[in-house]
Amino acid sequence: MPVVAAAFLAEMCDADGEMLLSTTPEGAEVHELCYAPGAPSREDGFFGPGGAHQKCDAHSYFMVDMPRFCCKSPRIEIGDKSFKAKSKVCGDVMAEFEPDTQEIKTIRGPSTTATTAQLDMLASSGYSKEMPSVFAMEALESAGMPKPVTHFRCQGTSGTLVRWTHSEPPDKAEMCNTGSPPVRGAGYSSWFCDDSAVEEHMLHCCTVRGHIQCVKALVNVQGGDTCKCRGYTDPKLEDTSPSTTQKASATAFLAGLSLRWPLRPLAPSRRIAPRDRCRHHGRRRFL
Numbered sequence: 001m002p003v004v005a006a007a008f009l010a011e012m013c014d015a016d017g018e019m020l021l022s023t024t025p026e027g028a029e030v031h032e033l034c035y036a037p038g039a040p041s042r043e044d045g046f047f048g049p050g051g052a053h054q055k056c057d058a059h060s061y062f063m064v065d066m067p068r069f070c071c072k073s074p075r076i077e078i079g080d081k082s083f084k085a086k087s088k089v090c091g092d093v094m095a096e097f098e099p100d101t102q103e104i105k106t107i108r109g110p111s112t113t114a115t116t117a118q119l120d121m122l123a124s125s126g127y128s129k130e131m132p133s134v135f136a137m138e139a140l141e142s143a144g145m146p147k148p149v150t151h152f153r154c155q156g157t158s159g160t161l162v163r164w165t166h167s168e169p170p171d172k173a174e175m176c177n178t179g180s181p182p183v184r185g186a187g188y189s190s191w192f193c194d195d196s197a198v199e200e201h202m203l204h205c206c207t208v209r210g211h212i213q214c215v216k217a218l219v220n221v222q223g224g225d226t227c228k229c230r231g232y233t234d235p236k237l238e239d240t241s242p243s244t245t246q247k248a249s250a251t252a253f254l255a256g257l258s259l260r261w262p263l264r265p266l267a268p269s270r271r272i273a274p275r276d277r278c279r280h281h282g283r284r285r286f287l
Helices: 003-010 116-123 134-140 244-255
Strands: 018-023 029-034 053-055 062-065 068-072 075-078 081-084 089-091 093-098 103-108 160-164 173-176 191-193 195-199 202-208 211-215 218-220 284-286
Touching: 029 202, 068 160, 068 173, 068 191, 089 160, 089 173, 093 134, 116 202, 116 211
Parallel strands: 018 218, 093 160
Antiparallel strands: 018 029, 029 053, 062 202, 068 089, 068 195, 075 081, 075 191, 093 103, 160 173, 173 191, 202 211, 218 284
16 A cells, blocks of 8 residues: 555544544643544645534534443353353442442442433434433442442443452452342342453534534544543553543433433443554544
C-alpha cells in the first residue's frame, strides 16, 4: 500500500463513528461526529466526503455510561456438586464487602449526563436497549454508604457483583442475584467467581438537526499526547469510589423518571479490544 494511503487510513475515523471534542477560543466545547472515510482532525486537512463530519446541535451532547461487572469462571454449588455457567455472568451494579467489619457498600453502576428529555428521545430513537437500568440507578442513591451485610439485598436489573476487599485466596468475588443476600444467609444463591472484570460500555450522543446519534468513542482533537482507553478492565486497578457526580446523576435520573421508559435489562455490551483503539497519536481518546 502506498505510504500516503496507509497514513490516511491510519488517521481515518472509525466506521462506527467518533465524537470529536474541541473548544472555541472562548472556551466553549464543540462536539462533532466523524465517520469513515473522514479524518478526525482539521489539522489533517481532510474531512472526507459530504456527511463524514456532522456538527452537533449546540448544547445537545450527553453521555451514557453502562459498565457491566462480570464474574470469571462462574459456578454455583448445590450440595456437594459444582455447576459451571454456560454463558457469561455479569451484573450492572458493583459492591464491595469488608470481611473484618462485615459491612458492604455499593461502589459503581450506570451514570449519565442526559436530561429527562434527552433520555426520552434516546428511548424513542431506536436506542431503548442502551438505556441505563432504572433499578441499578436506584442502587446508586446510597452508593458509598456501608451497611451491615445482613441488611443488604443485591440490586440492579441483572444483579450485583460483590468483591472482597481482602480474602484468602485473593480476588474473591461473587455474582449475587437481584433480591438475594450476598455472602451468606437465607435465600443465598450467588455464583462463585475466581476473579472479576469490568466491561466498559459508554455512549456519546448528540442531536444533529434535531435527530439523535450515538457513538462509542470520544476523541479530544486539540492536542495532548496521552491516550486513555477503556475496555475490558481489572476492577482492582480502578478508582471505584462513587463520585458525587455519579450519585447526583442517579438522583436526577430517578427524579425525572418517565413512564415511557422501558424497564428492561441492559443489552449485552460488546467487549472492546484495546488492540487499535489508541492508534491516533497526539489526541486523547476515551471509550
